[in-house]
Amino acid sequence: MIFIDTHTHLYLREFKEDRDEVVNSALDKGILKMFMPNVDGSTVNAMHALADRYPDNCLPMIGLHPTSVKKDYTRELSKLKNLLDTRKYWGIGETGIDLYWDKTFAKQQEESFRDHIILAKETGLPLVIHARNSFDELFTIMDKENDDSLTGIFHAFTGNKEQADHIIGYGFKLGIGGIVTFKNSDLDSVVKDIDLEHIILETDAPYLAPVPLRGKRNEPAYLVHTAEKIAGLKKVSLDEIAENTTRNAVSLFNVKI
Secondary structure, three states: OOEEEOOEOOOOHHHOOOHHHHHHHHHHOOEEEEEEOOOOOOOHHHHHHHHHHOOOOEEEOEOOOHHHOOOOHHHHHHHHHHHHHOOOOOOEEEEEEEOOOOOOOHHHHHHHHHHHHHHHHHHOOOEEEEEEOOHHHHHHHHHHHOOOOOOEEEEOOOOOHHHHHHHHHHOOEEEEOHHHHOOOOOHHHHHOOOOHHHEEEOOOEOOOOOOOOOOOOOOHHHHHHHHHHHHHHHOOOHHHHHHHHHHHHHHHHOOOO
8 A cells, every 4th residue: 555645744853863764664654755845944954854865755845834924924935935946846835824823923824825826826836725723714815816727735624514615616635634533523524525536644743643642743654544544434445545545646746656
């Protein structure tokens, strides 16, 4: 079985002591591609270093995380945009709107999100969207800006069936991670009714480790627990989950396995 982790932050300091072991553990589990969304200017060098060390497996994206958006975000975003001329990136992000932690720069987050949409259209790269307490705000923007030139993912999806259908209507994929295994989450009932053609797998490592590892540092190898949960919900084999979600990710990112 071959899996793809479409969202992992392997370059963060949480993996400083055993990064190589974590990558190799994932490879041993069949997770052959690990897509790495950027956070901000402070994470670029570490992300590049890991991508250079594992060029066939750890694949970088470029963007400015909404929680890193401040009043003068345009300066930092401009520097990140310039990097597109220096190397291969596989997606734009992560971007989006996060109104859970702090609403101080909500307007700037909306502006930054629009800037990322434009960049995704210009480059033809998938857009990776972070949505936390912000579906209405994101939908308002996407309803105006989405067209056939835009593809992407609503990462770490936690919404309801109506919100899932709205996203599917854009032609976007739903990034499903460890949250679907949580007992206090209703995501399992939503995922159960979503066709596999709309689902891709992710970990968001080092965050959101799935049951039975909840509360521990997450890593790409744990993606299998999420896949097993979805297989149970769908009453299909793990092979079928791997085949469908990997095919979806390969098509979205235009990557070879």
